[in-house]
Amino acid sequence: MPLILTRELVKEYRMGSYTIAALRGVSLEIGTGEFVAVMGPSGSGKSTFMNLLGCLDSPTSGEYFLAGEKVSELSGDALAATRNRRIGFVFQNFNLLPRTSAVENVELPLLYGHCPAVERRRRAMARLTEVGLAERAHHHPQQLSGGQQQRVAIARALVNEPALILADEPTGALDTRTSCELMGLLQQLNRGGMAVVLVTHERDVAAFASRVVSFRDGHVVDDQRVARPADAREMLREFDLAVA
Amino acid sequence: MTWLAGIRIALRALRVNKLRSTLTMLGIIIGVAAVITMISIGSGAQARVEEQIKSLGSNLILLLPGSVTSGGVRMGAGSRNTLTEDDAYAIQREVAEVAVAAPHLRGTGQVVAGSNNWSTVFYGVSPGYFEARNWVIATGAGFEPADLTGSAKVALVGETVARNLFGDADPIGQVIRIRKVPFTVIGTLERKGQSLMGQDQDDVILMPISTARNRVLGGHTARQRTVGAVFVKVREDANMADAESEIRTLLRQRHRLQAGAEDDFTLRNLSEVLSAREESSRIMTLLLAAVASVSLLVGGIGIMNIMLVSVTERTREIGLRMAVGARARDILTQFLVEAVTLALIGGLLGIVLGVGGSYAVGHFAEWRTELNAQAILLAVSFAAAVGVFFGFYPARKASRLLPIEALRYE
Numbered sequence: 100m101p102l103i104l105t106r107e108l109v110k111e112y113r114m115g116s117y118t119i120a121a122l123r124g125v126s127l128e129i130g131t132g133e134f135v136a137v138m139g140p141s142g143s144g145k146s147t148f149m150n151l152l153g154c155l156d157s158p159t160s161g162e163y164f165l166a167g168e169k170v171s172e173l174s175g176d177a178l179a180a181t182r183n184r185r186i187g188f189v190f191q192n193f194n195l196l197p198r199t200s201a202v203e204n205v206e207l208p209l210l211y212g213h214c215p216a217v218e219r220r221r222r223a224m225a226r227l228t229e230v231g232l233a234e235r236a237h238h239h240p241q242q243l244s245g246g247q248q249q250r251v252a253i254a255r256a257l258v259n260e261p262a263l264i265l266a267d268e269p270t271g272a273l274d275t276r277t278s279c280e281l282m283g284l285l286q287q288l289n290r291g292g293m294a295v296v297l298v299t300h301e302r303d304v305a306a307f308a309s310r311v312v313s314f315r316d317g318h319v320v321d322d323q324r325v326a327r328p329a330d331a332r333e334m335l336r337e338f339d340l341a342v343a
Numbered sequence: 344m345t346w347l348a349g350i351r352i353a354l355r356a357l358r359v360n361k362l363r364s365t366l367t368m369l370g371i372i373i374g375v376a377a378v379i380t381m382i383s384i385g386s387g388a389q390a391r392v393e394e395q396i397k398s399l400g401s402n403l404i405l406l407l408p409g410s411v412t413s414g415g416v417r418m419g420a421g422s423r424n425t426l427t428e429d430d431a432y433a434i435q436r437e438v439a440e441v442a443v444a445a446p447h448l449r450g451t452g453q454v455v456a457g458s459n460n461w462s463t464v465f466y467g468v469s470p471g472y473f474e475a476r477n478w479v480i481a482t483g484a485g486f487e488p489a490d491l492t493g494s495a496k497v498a499l500v501g502e503t504v505a506r507n508l509f510g511d512a513d514p515i516g517q518v519i520r521i522r523k524v525p526f527t528v529i530g531t532l533e534r535k536g537q538s539l540m541g542q543d544q545d546d547v548i549l550m551p552i553s554t555a556r557n558r559v560l561g562g563h564t565a566r567q568r569t570v571g572a573v574f575v576k577v578r579e580d581a582n583m584a585d586a587e588s589e590i591r592t593l594l595r596q597r598h599r600l601q602a603g604a605e606d607d608f609t610l611r612n613l614s615e616v617l618s619a620r621e622e623s624s625r626i627m628t629l630l631l632a633a634v635a636s637v638s639l640l641v642g643g644i645g646i647m648n649i650m651l652v653s654v655t656e657r658t659r660e661i662g663l664r665m666a667v668g669a670r671a672r673d674i675l676t677q678f679l680v681e682a683v684t685l686a687l688i689g690g691l692l693g694i695v696l697g698v699g700g701s702y703a704v705g706h707f708a709e710w711r712t713e714l715n716a717q718a719i720l721l722a723v724s725f726a727a728a729v730g731v732f733f734g735f736y737p738a739r740k741a742s743r744l745l746p747i748e749a750l751r752y753e
Binding site for chain 1: 348355359659660662663664665666667668669670671672673745746747750
């Protein structure tokens with residue numbers, strides 16, 4: 100059973116008397132452990148697709164199964180629970196709570212998952228350690244660099260041990276080297292068995308994925324497996340050598 | 344999400360915007376403080392009236408002698424000595440509704456004890472006087488029947504008199520001279536405080552009515568056995584109006600007044616006067632509380648205003664919380680708790696300010712104020728209710744945001 104299965108997903112927006120179709124029937128399967136880059140020009144429907152995958156929005160028609168559960172017909176509260184347990188989000192602009200320490204930001208999904216406070220802190224600290232920010236746990240986002248903030252956001256996405264990481268242009272606000280580090284982190288998670296779906300419009304970033312799905316005008320126009328994805332760790336090493 | 348976590352989130356959000364939170368709370372603080380202070384002023388006034396009623400005695404009718412008409416000029420109540428001691432005893436004997444009818448004779452004069460002297464009022468009274476006026480003997484003994492029949496030179500002194508003549512020493516057994524007549528003090532009267540008119544009711548000496556008549560006042564009071572006033576206490580279960588009309592009938596009969604003639608006495612129902620006063624002070628309390636409540640309401644609108652701003656400002660935060668798993672209910676709780684926390688903290692600070700304010704009014708304006716636990720509880724629960732009521736709309740607005748739109752909000 101695939102982790103993600105969509106059948107003829109359609110999403111239409113009503114703007115006054117116009118109806119704009121953002122997705123015009125997308126059928127896609129993504130397996131557990133895949134690293135998929137979703138590409139396409141703006142307006143191609145890739146963001147809409149991501150919102151549907153993330154259970155942030157409901158399709159106009161079509162079906163969406165996530166880990167065997169028919170998500171496309173769940174109510175608001177059930178969708179919230181699904182987001183909480185199965186999906187981790189990484190956003191372009193990090194979306195950390197301001198004036199709230201890193202560890203408390205990481206704890207946030209656990210707070211809504213009814214996890215006791217002690218357990219919450221323990222798990223959040225463990226995740227922060229994984230992303231290498233244990234010693235920054237009590238810093239506020241504004242005291243952290245962009246790359247560090249994005250790592251906090253990844254720790255937050257991971258804290259509930261989701262099956263799927265959805266990353267929406269995660270490198271959009273980062274420089275090349277930091278982007279490379281971040282992609283290395285995502286690749287490492289992917290190797291651990293977590294599915295990663297990444298929206299990007301940069302070929303360099305998509306090159307790290309094992310599968311590239313291209314959108315245009317609300318359709319999937321291209322779906323290719325990458326035989327040998329770029330290895331972020333290797334690239335980072337080369338990068339450092341070049342600088343030296 | 345637990346309530347405790349909700350309160351922590353709310354406190355953090357309030358801390359982030361300290362100035363704004365404080366200003367918002369100020370409305371509630373002032374509102375609660377105003378309610379508490381106003382109610383304490385009101386119940387202070389009420390308590391004072393109640394005390395006066397108690398000191399006067401309940402179900403009391405005051406009988407005063409009638410007026411003299413001289414050449415068309417009427418001289419006012421008490422200008423003619425028409426009431427006699429026997430009238431009082433007749434009322435007690437013949438009117439079933441009356442518990443006790445006690446006459447008194449009033450005089451003023453200089454009182455001397457050792458090297459001290461003091462000008463005061465003295466009353467010659469019958470034994471029933473103490474019951475009628477709810478007056479208790481604090482120390483020593485009251486009058487014996489023999490004191491009355493024998494016009495004994497014994498006196499009871501009020502607190503003010505005792506203090507002025509004897510200081511801290513025990514007055515009992517001491518000799519005082521009232522208008523040069525030596526008396527033995529046999530007891531002291533319990534403190535009664537101010538009268539309705541603001542007179543010191545403890546600046547007084549009581550003696551048997553026969554002693555006052557025969558040994559101190561003399562003159563026509565002795566010959567005609569007239570009295571200055573009669574206090575009539577009506578039985579608890581009796582109807583005041585019935586008692587009044589029976590007393591009036593009896594007195595008219597005894598004074599042989601023609602059917603059309605005016606009363607030669609004045610009959611005053613003191614309890615009625617007082618309960619009207621009590622009622623008006625109760626209404627004043629309510630009115631003060633109502634006015635103060637308006638400021639609490641205004642404070643509530645302030646909370647709503649700020650919460651609406653806060654929801655708009657934090658739209659992205661709401662979107663993020665929803666993305667990581669917050670249900671609409673969690674968001675509603677968060678903002679509601681925030682509003683109620685604002686109101687409750689404001690309420691608690693308001694209590695402090697209100698209690699302080701009521702002491703300040705009591706101290707500086709010298710008004711009697713009375714703190715009322717119920718009023719404090721009421722004000723704070725009202726504040727919390729204001730928080731819930733005015734917090735609900737912004738909180739619901741926040742909870743109804745769509746996660747995707749909230750996340751994209753700039």
